[in-house]
Amino acid sequence: MIELRDVSKRLGSRQILAGMTLAVKKGMNFVLMGPSGSGKSVTLRHVIGILRPDQGVVLVDGQEVSAMDNKQLMALRKRMGYLFQNGALINWLSVFDNVALPLREHARLPKSELEDRVQQVLRLVKLDHAAAQFPPSISGGMKLRAGLARALVTNPEYVLYDEPNAGLDPIISHQIHELIAQVRDELNVTGLIVTHSRACATQCGDRIGILENGKLAIEGSVAEMVQSEHPLARAFLGGGSD
Amino acid sequence: MNPLAHLGQFVVKRADGAGFVCELLLRTALYTPRLRRRLRFMLDTAYNAGVRSLPVTMVVAAFAGAILAMQTGIELRRFGDTAVLGTITALSMCREMGPFITGVILAATVGSSIAAEIGTMTVSDEVAALEVMSIDPVDYLVLPRVVALALMCPILTVLSNLIGIFGGSVIAEHNLGVSPQLYWVSAKEALTSSGMLLPKEVYVGLLKAFVFGIAIATVSCAAGLRAAGGALGVGLAVQTAVRNSVLLIIVLGFIVTWFFYFLAG
Ligand SMILES: Nc1ncnc2c1ncn2[C@@H]1O[C@H](COP(=O)(O)OP(=O)(O)OP(=O)(O)O)[C@@H](O)[C@H]1O
Ligand SMILES: [Mg+2]
Numbered sequence: 001m002i003e004l005r006d007v008s009k010r011l012g013s014r015q016i017l018a019g020m021t022l023a024v025k026k027g028m029n030f031v032l033m034g035p036s037g038s039g040k041s042v043t044l045r046h047v048i049g050i051l052r053p054d055q056g057v058v059l060v061d062g063q064e065v066s067a068m069d070n071k072q073l074m075a076l077r078k079r080m081g082y083l084f085q086n087g088a089l090i091n092w093l094s095v096f097d098n099v100a101l102p103l104r105e106h107a108r109l110p111k112s113e114l115e116d117r118v119q120q121v122l123r124l125v126k127l128d129h130a131a132a133q134f135p136p137s138i139s140g141g142m143k144l145r146a147g148l149a150r151a152l153v154t155n156p157e158y159v160l161y162d163e164p165n166a167g168l169d170p171i172i173s174h175q176i177h178e179l180i181a182q183v184r185d186e187l188n189v190t191g192l193i194v195t196h197s198r199a200c201a202t203q204c205g206d207r208i209g210i211l212e213n214g215k216l217a218i219e220g221s222v223a224e225m226v227q228s229e230h231p232l233a234r235a236f237l238g239g240g241s242d
Numbered sequence: 243m244n245p246l247a248h249l250g251q252f253v254v255k256r257a258d259g260a261g262f263v264c265e266l267l268l269r270t271a272l273y274t275p276r277l278r279r280r281l282r283f284m285l286d287t288a289y290n291a292g293v294r295s296l297p298v299t300m301v302v303a304a305f306a307g308a309i310l311a312m313q314t315g316i317e318l319r320r321f322g323d324t325a326v327l328g329t330i331t332a333l334s335m336c337r338e339m340g341p342f343i344t345g346v347i348l349a350a351t352v353g354s355s356i357a358a359e360i361g362t363m364t365v366s367d368e369v370a371a372l373e374v375m376s377i378d379p380v381d382y383l384v385l386p387r388v389v390a391l392a393l394m395c396p397i398l399t400v401l402s403n404l405i406g407i408f409g410g411s412v413i414a415e416h417n418l419g420v421s422p423q424l425y426w427v428s429a430k431e432a433l434t435s436s437g438m439l440l441p442k443e444v445y446v447g448l449l450k451a452f453v454f455g456i457a458i459a460t461v462s463c464a465a466g467l468r469a470a471g472g473a474l475g476v477g478l479a480v481q482t483a484v485r486n487s488v489l490l491i492i493v494l495g496f497i498v499t500w501f502f503y504f505l506a507g
Pocket of ligand 2: 040041042085162
């Protein structure tokens with residue numbers, strides 16, 4: 001379970017989060033929506049401990065992330081996957097080596113087992129044909145999928161997805177949504193998903209929250225949110241959006 | 243803003259930067275026992291650094307040697323003692339000029355590209371991605387680069403020294419009327435006649451080069467890791483890296499010579 005309790009964070013001269021409270025139950029996908037620059041990515045960074053709150057606490061399975069030392073953070077991060085907004089691949093490593101990186105650094109797997117595992121995840125994100133290519137020469141959508149593969153390769157209990165379908169065509173997008181739902185259902189992965197897409201929210205989400213002015217302005221199950229008359233819900237989930 | 247507050251802010255910012263560099267160096271040192279895992283990447287980096295900076299370094303070294311020979315030759319001619327020109331050129335090249343120009347060229351070519359590369363990684367979340375995978379950027383990015391330059395700077399310095407002494411010989415022969423034979427014999431003698439296999443000048447010069455390599459890499463990595471704010475931030479990181487590297491080369495060069503010739507010498 002991921003919990004943010006009354007988290008506030010100031011970056012530079014701007015108050016990004018102000019009293020943000022959020023709970024993601026085990027085995028659920030929580031979709032976080034909100035205007036550009038409202039602090040969605042900043043929220044994810046708090047969960048994995050790259051940022052620490054000025055006030056409030058961040059809890060994962062009841063452990064306070066905001067108070068962890070380096071060793072504890074490392075242990076936590078091994079149980080989490082993180083898909084960055086643009087993939088954040090290492091440029092001088094091939095797609096294959098990028099995905100293999102967390103395994104090579106931490107898991108002492110035999111070579112063949114490691115290769116099998118990487119190939120398997122690459123197939124999952126439909127990228128097995130591009131394993132030998134390098135990040136500078138692949139499309140934004142492919143980078144994102146490679147980033148997703150890298151987030152999933154270690155079999156994490158939690159995955160934080162930062163815009164998993166940005167720049168993807170509708171067909172691949174749909175496949176990624178199904179994949180995220182499948183990862184939840186079959187591997188019991190808990191997800192926190194940042195997206196602007198109604199399709200993504202409704203297809204892979206269990207609950208949806210919309211961030212405005214540093215906290216969740218409205219939150220509810222997918223069905224409730226789609227029906228809601230709240231102007232923010234209409235703006236992000238209404239028929240015309242996506 | 244009042245000038246005093248301005249100055250105060252400047253000092254605080256610089257001190258903060260210096261603190262970061264020192265901490266980075268320390269953390270890098272702690273990772274050196276695990277260098278084996280980064281060996282491949284380290285050697286690649288060293289090789290690239292060498293290839294990239296070799297041509298410029300050699301040209302600059304040749305001219306630096308020529309300047310050295312001219313400068314000392316003009317004075318020596320007045321005393322009619324140009325016979326020691328080879329000795330002086332060889333020793334000053336090895337102790338001062340060789341490491342100095344190699345360091346400056348490395349800062350401009352390799353230091354800047356390290357800052358640009360790591361800076362780009364920082365602003366595009368790649369460094370954060372490493373942290374999230376529990377890979378310490380110090381271990382993965384900084385360590386191989388620091389070791390690569392610590393290795394490469396002395397190697398390039400040896401080449402610079404040789405080319406510089408050669409550059410001096412051209413001036414000696416054509417402008418100062420010192421026969422090549424005399425020049426080379428005195429240079430060779432200066433570089434071999436010593437109880438320690440090589441004279442102190444050579445060792446001090448190589449130690450400097452080693453220190454410069456570490457300083458350039460550390461300062462450039464630090465600038466890259468502290469980059470913020472997109473492409474503009476990367477540009478500023480490069481500027482910081484080169485400026486601080488050159489500053490450190492001058493100051494550390496002074497300290498090393500001073501230590502070995504005036505304090506401990
Ligand atoms: N390290 C930082 N220093 C200063 N300001 C920052 C930093 N990181 C983020 N910000 C600011 O915080 C605000 C929120 O950033 P964040 O990346 O969380 O937005 P977002 O909701 O993810 O938007 P988008 O949909 O565009 O990705 C932005 O205005 C951004 O400029
Ligand atoms: Mg974002």
